[in-house]
Amino acid sequence: MSPLLELRGLGVHYRTDRGEVAAVRDVDLTLEAGQTLGLAGESGCGKSTVAMSVLRLLPKSARVEGEILLDGEDVTTMSWGRLRAVRWAQASVVFQGAMHALNPVRRVGDQIAEPIRLHGGKAKVSDLLDQVELPAAKARSYPHELSGGQKQRIMIAMALACDPRLVIADEPTTALDVIVQAQVLGVLSRLVAEQGIGLVMISHDLSVLASTCDRLAVMRHGGIVEEGPAREVIASPTHPHTRALAAAFPVVGDPAFRQVEPDEVRESSPLLRAEALSVDYRGRGGVVHAVKGVDLEIGSGEIVALVGESGSGKTTTARTLLGLRAPTSGRVLFEGEELPRSAKGLREYRRQVQLVLQDPTSALNPRHSVYESVAEGLRIHKVPGDEAALVADALAKAELRPPESFFPVLPHELSGGQRQRVVIAGALALGPRLLVADEPVASLDASVRGEILALLLGLRRELGLAALIITHDLGLAWSIADRVAVMHEGVLVEQGAVDQVLLDPRHEYTRRLLAAVPSTTP
Known part of the structure; x- marks a missing residue:
């Protein structure tokens, strides 16, 4: 059987006033059903461009090379009608920044129901809210009445509305507090285990990916610089950029991450x-x-x-x-x-x-x-x-x-x-x-x-x-x-x-x- 998602020699170039700029270079990645792939890197490295290319969500200025195989079918050659059928129903995206991705003047239940109506799905909004551990009554809320973590769960419920086999989550926990972050990551991990979906997690935080992903690919300047089992990549990184990412997030209790010199800590007047x-x-x-x-x-x-x-x-x-x-x-x-x-x-x-x-x-x-x-x-x-x-x-x-x-x-x-x-x-x-x-x-x-x-x-x-x-x-x-x-x-x-x-x-x-x-x- 073919993998759920396979990228072969993916390249993405953007047309600008100064000519073409290569955002992604020769990326090869594979994801099986029931597996979580982490895509790590800093802003501008190309990780979101890779994710958006899977469902052809890139702007018109983008030129795509290579193959994007979703269940063996090349997304780059799909007709618009076929692509419309694939989006939401076969693969969906949890976009970065739930604060801005939801329509502020519509109840969240109506927003979850929209892809179901468009694709003739049968899922109930109350069932989807239950999957992301929210009470059914939240369907009547407007986005401003929900916390950041609740809004992020609404986005996940929307992504699950049409029973996709692949979910792409772009920085799903950025700016969430640690307790809510742990809850959202727990929801995503449970959905992968119980429903066998494939999950692509994008983040610049290796600790988030370490707690969620089976495999990890690290990007820099548009290319993959390191890939392998998540724990191995993080525990024994071979590329300097991976080591720099791992060292950038302080570990509580580790003296190496304490930036305050002893002579700086002093008694002072209020x-x-x-x-x-x-x-x-x-x-x-x-x-x-x-x-x-x-x-x-x-x-x-x-x-x-x-x-x-x-x-x-x-x-x-x-x-x-x-x-x-x-x-x-x-x-x-x-x-x-x-x-x-x-x-x-x-x-x-x-x-x-x-x-x-x-x-x-x-x-x-x-x-x-x-x-x-x-x-x-x-x-x-x-x-x-x-x-x-x-x-x-x-x-x-x-x-x-x-x-x-x-x-x-x-x-x-x-x-x-x-x-x-x-x-x-x-x-x-x-x-x-x-x-x-x-x-x-x-x-x-x-x-x-x-x-x-x-x-x-x-x-x-x-x-x-x-x-x-x-x-x-x-x-x-x-x-x-x-x-x-x-x-x-x-x-x-x-x-x-x-x-x-x-x-x-x-x-x-x-x-x-x-x-x-x-x-x-x-």
Whole structure:
């Protein structure tokens, strides 16, 4: 019998104004039914192009070479009618970014039912929701009423709607917290085992692929540089790029991944302090207690990681510390003084405490150049001095050099890591004492994550800058934080030095978080 999926000499070239660009070069891959193949690599390596080529979902500018055999039939030579019949029914895709892939104005049940109607399927929406471990009542929800993990499961339910034999999952757990990530990976693994489907998993995170895949192929510059059984490839990589990917995600408890030098961890006076902080939301469903009696300190020059799963209250706490939301009770002190209530006082305070947003692509105006993006804060706060010199200095501190060469550049012309550096430069331009960084590396490639974390540590060493890092990534906390505070259902359940909390957790929830962290080792 022929394999479920076989790629023979696959090449993909994109036509551009500068001529053809080779995105994929001579890729050979095989996937059997009931098997999971991991496709690893960083942004731009060609892994998503390979995945989209399987169902001819590439743009018109793409030229495909080689063979793509689905159950022995070459997809590249199928008529449009045959291809339409194959999509959803024989092979389907779980697209990256469930937040944007779902129609915001349609109930999710109707979206799951759409491919069933188009292909004359018989599956029931309630049965599909049950397969992805969601209650049938969720069918009546709109996307904005669901958590990130629930939206991702809706995408998986849509992919399963017409009983395909092949499912391609493109970064299905990016930006999900570790508990939800483990749940989604568990759903995918169970579906492969129980239904015998073939699964292609695309990710830049080797620990995610190690916990899910039978085989692993590592891509770089459009080609496969290493392939084999997943555990063997990760345990004994032969290619330097595979070794670099494996080393990029910190292992909690491994001293080799601890970036903070012993002399950096020091006692410091409180810079920002929350005392008995509580925040309530009032809506149609009544009062939601988002933050409950939180006591938290950040010292001068200290890095504190606030960790917890989605909905735990981390971001609400951060917004309240920034003065973007008034607390229901309790107070926030900066250098011993309670946060001002006047607009002028809050503006001055926010020069000292700056926010670095999670998604640099959304944080930057696509029509503003790098110069305009960094200069905006200087103009709002009417900072005296030579504006161009201040912008250049901020870009240089964010390691965008030479800074003047970045002045005219637009966000879409930058890599993900460069965009994050521009966001950080915008904060640094105001000379703050504290950065509040909300998931600063969640959507970045492995190597770029390391660069941004090293940048934050460098800013602490050179400028004495303190940071509150909001994250669901315990590896990140282990890598750069001095102290960790663990949040669950609005309550700080545990806090202390990194080695104390992460190596000897006292609260059951902290132990649950640590147990859910995927690992590249068995």
